[in-house]
Amino acid sequence: MSGSHAEVVSSRNRPAAVARAVQALQDGLLIGLPTETVYGVAGLLTHNRAVEKLRQLVGVKGHPVWAPHLAEPQEACDYVADIPVMARRLMRKLWPGPVSLQLPVSTADVHGLETRLGKRTASEAVAGGRLTLRCPDNDMARAILAGAGAPVAVIGAGTSRAVFEVDDIPASIGGHLALVVDDGRTRYHKPSTVVDIHEKGLVIAREGVIAERLIRSMADQVILFVCSGNTCRSPLAAGIAKKLIAVSLGAAADELATRGVRVESAGLYAAIDLPATPEAVQAARELGADISRHRSHRLTDDLLRRADVIYTMTHAHRRDLLSRSPAAGDKIFLLDPVGDIADPIGGDVERYRQTAQRLAAILRRRLGEMIP
Numbered sequence: 001m002s003g004s005h006a007e008v009v010s011s012r013n014r015p016a017a018v019a020r021a022v023q024a025l026q027d028g029l030l031i032g033l034p035t036e037t038v039y040g041v042a043g044l045l046t047h048n049r050a051v052e053k054l055r056q057l058v059g060v061k062g063h064p065v066w067a068p069h070l071a072e073p074q075e076a077c078d079y080v081a082d083i084p085v086m087a088r089r090l091m092r093k094l095w096p097g098p099v100s101l102q103l104p105v106s107t108a109d110v111h112g113l114e115t116r117l118g119k120r121t122a123s124e125a126v127a128g129g130r131l132t133l134r135c136p137d138n139d140m141a142r143a144i145l146a147g148a149g150a151p152v153a154v155i156g157a158g159t160s161r162a163v164f165e166v167d168d169i170p171a172s173i174g175g176h177l178a179l180v181v182d183d184g185r186t187r188y189h190k191p192s193t194v195v196d197i198h199e200k201g202l203v204i205a206r207e208g209v210i211a212e213r214l215i216r217s218m219a220d221q222v223i224l225f226v227c228s229g230n231t232c233r234s235p236l237a238a239g240i241a242k243k244l245i246a247v248s249l250g251a252a253a254d255e256l257a258t259r260g261v262r263v264e265s266a267g268l269y270a271a272i273d274l275p276a277t278p279e280a281v282q283a284a285r286e287l288g289a290d291i292s293r294h295r296s297h298r299l300t301d302d303l304l305r306r307a308d309v310i311y312t313m314t315h316a317h318r319r320d321l322l323s324r325s326p327a328a329g330d331k332i333f334l335l336d337p338v339g340d341i342a343d344p345i346g347g348d349v350e351r352y353r354q355t356a357q358r359l360a361a362i363l364r365r366r367l368g369e370m371i372p
Contacts, residue, residue, distance in 0.1 A: 006032065006177035008166060011140045017181050018140070022147035024178045030054065032157055032169060032180030033144065035136040036187040037098045037209060039163040039180075040154035041173065042069070042144075045117050045125070054153060057176055065124045066153030067100060067132035071146035076101075076133050080109050086219050086260075087197045093218045093305055096137035098188060098209035102130040102196040116151065125153075134192060140183050156191070164189050201260075217306060222262045223370050224307040225335070226317055230267030230296035232345050232352070233313045235276045237335065237359050238265040239289035244363055245371055253290070261371065264307075266299040268320055273297070279349045283356035304328055309370065311335040313343075336362050 009017045011034070024031050025042065028049030033042040041057060043050035045068065054066065070076060073095040076083060080103045083091075087101055105113075105126055113122035113131075125131060134154070136142065145152055157163045159170050166182045174180070193208030195215055202219055204212045223241060227234035242263045246253040249261075256263065274296040276284075284291045304310070304325055310332045312318040321332050335341060336358070344355045363370075 006169075006174045007179040008182050009179055011181055011183040014140065014143070018143045018147055020179060021144045021181050025050070025144070025148045025152065027178075028053075029178035030057075030176055031144075032166065032174070032177050033141055033154055034138055034181055034183035034186065035098075035141050035154070035192075036138045037136070037162075037190060037192050038186060039157040039166065039169060041157050041177065042152050042154045044148060045121055045151040045153050047150075051121055053176055054155065057155065057173065065127050066155055067134055068125065068151045069141070069145055069154045070095075070133060070135040071142045073135050075135075076103075079103075079113065079131055079133060080105055081112075082106065084197050086202060089221070089308060090195065090197075090215070090218055091135075092308075094210065094215075095135040096142065097135070098137065098190075098192040099215070100132050100134040100192045100194045100206075102132045102194065102205060104129055104198065105131045130196065132194070136192075138183065138187075140181055144181070162191055217262075220257070220260050220262045220306075221371065222264060222303075222307045222309075224303065224310045225263075225265040225313075226268060226299060226310060226321065227265075227313040228267055228269050228317070228343065229274075229345070230265055230270040230298070231274050231277050232280050232343060233341055233355065233359070234265035234267065235291045235294045235296075236280050236284055236289075236352075236356050237311065237313075237363065238263050239284045239291040239294070240287055240356065240360050241363050241370065243287065243289040244360075244367055248367060248371065264303065265294075266297055266303055268299055268317060270296045270298045277345065277352075279344070279347070279352040280356075282349055283352040286353065287356055287360055301325075307331065309333065311366075314340040316340075335359075335366075 009020050011017050021031050025044045028047040030041050030043045030053050033040050043054045073091045157169045163169050164186045188209045190209045193210040194206035196203045196205040225234040225237040242253040276291045276294040281292050344351045
């Protein structure tokens with residue numbers, strides 16, 4: 001930042017750095033803000049002085065209109081009243097994180113923005129009927145955004161390329177900043193992925209940290225069944241659920257993925273790559289479900305994160321999952337609220353048949369919860 005007049009404050013003294021940055025924002029000044037992807041220029045969208053300074057920089061950089069940055073994912077509801085289901089999934093699974101979401105806005109949403117920001121600033125934030133929101137995964141950034149108490153826009157701090165550390169901020173940008181919060185080199189060396197959400201799905205508007213394949217897998221409705229070994233109960237439940245959901249959607253079970261629905265199963269203590277027991281395969285077949293190609297696998301943190309709803313076979317399974325991932329508590333349920341579903345392992349076909357029939361009855365009742 002050679003030649004810049006901006007003061008640099010270190011994140012090592014977090015309370016002081018946050019306080020200085022928040023005060024500067026509230027005074028209508030621009031600051032250099034660290035995120036997990038790049039360093040950005042932040043300004044308060046409710047302060048005319050800050051917005052004018054941002055406009056000057058946009059003229060220099062040719063940067064697109066600004067996107068409000070959020071301290072917490074739930075703040076998206078302050079901007080968009082009717083957030084698409086797919087966008088809610090991505091927010092829940094990927095925020096805070098290096099993903100910006102372009103959301104369709106209604107006339108009422110635009111009026112709300114105009115009330116908060118003024119007509120001109122609101123019109124600059126909404127492009128093509130969409131508003132871009134981002135919740136960065138950087139503790140300093142989120143603390144500053146929370147303290148600001150009003151919408152904050154962040155644009156890149158570079159001119160021709162992204163900036164990953166303070167010393168690389170060009171003097172032409174740094175000269176417009178009151179201060180820069182130095183949080184070291186950014187965790188990633190790419191900008192955020194920009195995802196445009198529309199009626200029929202999503203489009204990657206800009207490639208970034210998160211690959212398109214992962215974005216699409218996170219956007220799917222993922223229903224997960226969990227038991228101990230993943231050779232009896234959970235594959236049975238998953239197979240029957242696939243059959244029921246497919247019928248409700250007018251599709252074949254192997255077409256669910258193309259409808260954005262994935263039904264999976266896993267075991268808390270499973271061995272790897274074991275088939276479902278022959279009795280489970282037969283019991284499933286009698287109900288029109290095919291689990292003959294199932295292979296066991298152990299529950300992973302990635303699958304836990306991707307799942308939208310998780311059904312366990314017993315109270316003990318649920319307790320173990322909650323102990324492992326307390327934050328996932330709002331999506332972990334006992335499959336049968338009445339009580340545990342006993343493991344049929346070692347039993348005869350009739351015992352498996354009874355288990356499968358019980359699972360089918362429960363799943364029919366839960367179908368509306370699985371596919372809202």
